[in-house]
Amino acid sequence: MAATEFRIWRQDGAEGEGGYRDYTTDVTEGMVVLDAVHQIQAESANDLAVRWNCKAGKCGSCSAEVNGNPRLMCMTRMSDLPTDRPVTVEPMRAFPVIRDLVCDVSWNYEVKKKIAPFEPRPPDAEDGTWRIAQEDVERVQEFRKCIECFLCQDVCHVLRDHHLHDEFVGPRFFVYNAALEMHPLDTRDRLASLKQDEGIGYCNITKCCTKVCPEHITITDNAIIPLKERVVSEFYDPLKRLFRVFSGGSRA
Amino acid sequence: MEQTPYEYDVLVVGAGGAGLRAAIEASAAGASCGVICKSLLGKAHTVMAEGGMAAAIGNVDERDDWKVHVTDTLRGGQYLSNPKMAEIHAKEAPERALELEAWGALFDRTKDGRILQRNFGGHRYPRLAHVGDRTGLEMIRTLQDHGIHRGIDFHMEYTVFRLLLDDGRVAGALAYDRERGRFRVYRAKSVVLATGGIGRAFKITSNSWEYTGDGHTLAYDAGADLIDMEFVQFHPTGMVWPPSVRGILVTEGVRGEGGILLNSDGERFMFDDIPPLYKDQTADSAEEGWRYVVGDRDARRPPELLTRDHVARCIVDQIKAGKGSPHGGVYLDIAWIKEKISNSEEHIRKKLPSMYHQFKELAGLDITKERMEVGPTTHYVMGGVRVDAESQMSSVPGLYAAGECAAGLHGANRLGGNSLSDLLVFGKRAGEYAAAFAREQGDVRLDEAAVEAGMKEALEPLEREGGEGPYQIQHELQDLMQEKVGIVRIESELEEAIEEIGRLSDRAKAVSAPGNREYNPGWHTALDLHPLLVVSEAVARAGLLRRESRGAQFRDDYPQKDEHFGKVIIRAAKGADGEMVVEEMPVEPMSDELTRLVEEMG
DSSP states (O other), rough: OEEEEEEEEEESSSSSSSEEEEEEEEEEEEEBBBHHHHHHHHHTOOTTTOOOOSSSSOOOOOOOEEEEEEEGGGGGGGGGHHHHHEEEOOOOSSOOOOEEOOOOOHHHHHHHHOOOOEEEEOOOOSSSSSSOOOOHHHHHHHHOOOOOOOOHHHHHHHTTOOOTTOOOOOOHHHHHHHHHHHHHOOOOOOOOHHHHHHHHOOOOOOOOHHHOOOOOOOIIIIHHHHHHHHHHHHHHHHHHHHHHHHTTTTOO | OOSSEEEEEEEEEOOOOHHHHHHHHHHHHHOOEEEESOTTTTOGGGGOOOEEEEEOOOOHHHHOOOOHHHHHHHHHHTTTTTTHHHHHHHHHHHHHHHHHHHTTTTBBBBBTTTBOOOOOTTTTSSSOOOTTOOOHHHHHHHHHHHTTTTTTTEEEEHHHHHHHHEETTTEEEEEETTTOOOOEEEEEEEEEOOOOOOOGGSSSSSSTTTOSSSHHHHHTTTOOOEEEEEOOOEEEEEEOSSGTTTOBBBHHHHHHTEEEEOOOOOOOOOGOOOOOOGGGGGGGGGGHHHHHHHTTTTTBBGGGGSOOOHHHHHHHHHHHTOOOOTTTTEEEEEGGGGGTTHHHHHHHHHHSHHHHHHHHHHHOOOOSSEEEEEEEEEEEEEEEOOOOOOBBOOOTTTTTEGGGGGSSSSOOOOOHHHHHHHHHHHHHHHHHHHHHHHHHHOEEEEEEEHHHHHHHHHHHHHHOOOOOOOHHHHHHHHHHHHHHHEEEEOOOHHHHHHHHHHHHHHTTTTOOOOOOOOTTTTHHHHHHHHHHHHHHHHHHHHHOOOSSOTBBBETTTTTOOOTGGGGGEEEEEETTTSSSSEEEEEOOOHHHOOOOOHHHHH
């Protein structure tokens, strides 16, 4: 057991002035940051606000910045952090703070609603269902692993530094698009929307999102780049453009 | 009234699998529908379900059908289930699974491209549709992504703490906003409770903070009956080390894929105690067990895949006999399959990715190479609101319950995989019938005095100064339930527990929660005490009344099954004086057809 120092962000409501406050608590074997935060909450800060749920890395609720790194608190072991200085815990900085470590992520839920939902092709097997190969399932399962922790959104500079929330949906929703676009049964076309409404062009593939994903989804390489390629070949392929001129197609 | 009420035809409380499915159905039936959830959308406990969803589709073994599934469920529940519910569940689960696929869920596939099904405890054939070991995530995300385009209003991070009644009929609910602490009044023609379980009443649990028995208590306070509350499922395999992760679930899928249980002497102890009811279905040797795992249709299942109640008790027996692992569990070994297959490490990582991940990150252990340490963890409550098998309506008109907070399907013990299918089958039915009720029964009136009184009461912990903190009471209750109302029960301890719960209830009425109303966890915990105490009392009292051992209830003083208690279930309800009344009532009768089926299938 070792007394460990923490610097935790406290903020009294969205409009309140925020600042770090220092706490000390005993850290025992196997503890994760969320355990320490809960212990501090029980011992000395009953009203310390923290959002969490499953405590097993499956729900994506306890996202925060630990020593400046976007992490799930429940999956960050204390033994992996340096002990010679206080552990800093603060809310995700790309979203407005509601209180202490809890921030307002409702924007993400609004964004999702605007993306065209799944629409399957008609069943093709005699029994009224579909036949799908396991390899086609596996291609998409990587994207469907997403637990919506929004750490990728937190670290994306287009949102975090440039605040382009109205023009850019962020890595989480490119992963969502990829899951739909590469779904073996889906029939919708989301490329025009990706280009015009969702701002996929703003991403300059710095891969910050991939680095912080707790589910180890290869966001940039497997989701964003293939979507960018599809958008490019749809809208910037000279042959397709020529075809559109003659056919009077409206997509541009 | 302080606020204008939100108005819906159907109000759904809870946004896990059952709540979302109910809302989708109610909305499809033309009802206006609101969903209130304590967490953000998509974070409910369903997300943690791992193994799969039981549905007799018969893709892997065509001998499977609803008849086998219903008899498996009834046997697993020790014949205390509501047989009609078990029948509906077995018949409708395949359709609900396929419907999920039409909404975008992607299950693992068979070689010919159909939904793959895996083995699980108590299921005669491979029956669980699954996605690796993250089936719950696939299910909740599919329902969520489908539901947000259905015109349903979602109220995230609100807690319902009171149901409102109009002359005995449900009329709405009172909630507080967890983020900002404001109250909200909801008026609704019908209400579906889909709030999940009660695991937070115990110290070691696989359940999240949300599982405080809210729906159970809302229904109880409104005058509905709770049944089967003595049956709390202790999942045999939770993590035991390090201490901070104690209780986190290790999926039964590990055993489904060939994982074996060993004691400190390296003995595979599950072969030593096979209950008579399952003798004919269980492998005689390790060799036969392995053949079953790899799909030999003539082989019988290994004893690790016996029902959860039995496996949990066998583990406790080993630990008590001094044959446990260093941290008070036993060993679960999947790495051993390297003796059988050449690419075992890759196979394990592929079949059990989140288990691999979980042990690697939280315990620094590689399950493809090393044995895990596991022990029982509070996982599920079979007990809940007594509902009509067809409609899911409780005894309070307009009040429905579905999923874990409802009772009847699982009897004395739930089979793994029967929960996800339960959520969909009965979530859908609850939504459908609640919408019809709203359409047929017309408007309700809100009792303004009850609204004012409810809000005033909820604010008391914030306004009270100098009282005890809520966490102390919560922790004492969890210790008490773990120690005296846990896996092994005895009359004297149950009586002590009931008395102690009474004392804790008195203390809970005088707690203080300092701070303001915004996202104040102390205040939330203070308000959670009432539901936690109600469900704890129901579990202890029902456990005391059932003087036998059956399914999830094990009584040290009555270690055998008792014929009388095989015919009754236990009901808990609020008496006229406000005290809890607990009494026996007959098990729902079985139809002739089902009786014949049960006899045939043995």
